[in-house]
Amino acid sequence: CTHYLFIVVVAVNSTLLTINAGDYIFYTDWAWTSYTVFSISQTLMLVVGATYYLTFTGVPGTATYYALIMTVYTWVAKGAWFALGYPYDFIVTPVWLPSAMLLDLAYWATKKNKHSLILFGGVLVGMSLPLFNMVNLITVADPLETAFKYPRPTLPPYMTPIEPQVGKFYNSPAALGAGAGAVLSVTFAALGCKLNTW
Numbered sequence: 477c478t479h480y481l482f483i484v485v486v487a488v489n490s491t492l493l494t495i496n497a498g499d500y501i502f503y504t505d506w507a508w509t510s511y512t513v514f515s516i517s518q519t520l521m522l523v524v525g526a527t528y529y530l531t532f533t534g535v536p537g538t539a540t541y542y543a544l545i546m547t548v549y550t551w552v553a554k555g556a557w558f559a560l561g562y563p564y565d566f567i568v569t570p571v572w573l574p575s576a577m578l579l580d581l582a583y584w585a586t587k588k589n590k591h592s593l594i595l596f597g598g599v600l601v602g603m604s605l606p607l608f609n610m611v612n613l614i615t616v617a618d619p620l621e622t623a624f625k626y627p628r629p630t631l632p633p634y635m636t637p638i639e640p641q642v643g644k645f646y647n648s649p650a651a652l653g654a655g656a657g658a659v660l661s662v663t664f665a666a667l668g669c670k671l672n673t674w
């Protein structure tokens with residue numbers, strides 16, 4: 477019972493992190509900075525829960541199922557934004573499913589070797605999620621135009637959309653997110669495995 481409760485708690489926390497961290501597209505001036513930080517946080521939340529769930533059941537495919545839970549929870553929560561009048565293509569949910577599939581694949585291909593899962597699976601998830609999310613964002617309406625068209629009156633002044641300073645921080649947010657995510661995800665994958673031994 478405790479194991480399944482943990483799975484639900486992590487999935488719910490993943491959803492809350494998605495909403496509370498905000499969407500990349502709501503931060504116009506800091507869009508790429510928030511994209512990088514957001515990608516890393518999402519990668520770590522996915523890999524620790526999915527690895528735990530995967531090693532707990534021992535059945536390849538459960539990591540993808542875990543990512544599906546995260547996605548459904550988030551879509552339901554973000555439905556509130558749609559109800560507030562935002563256009564449907566402005567609501568972005570991080571693309572967890574393909575990265576979780578890679579985690580499952582690493583576990584299955586190495587014949588359920590936990591060390592390979594930690595190393596290969598962690599790196600694959602860390603490198604892939606920021607890239608998949610970048611593709612995901614390409615399909616979204618122009619963030620700056622939408623932010624001005626649908627102002628959020630509840631936003632504090634420091635989050636008010638302003639003209640972005642392109643290239644102000646670094647040149648490749650996807651590469652930075654993937655690089656940092658690949659390193660950190662290995663640690664969190666190890667943590668996910670370790671949680672099963674407590």
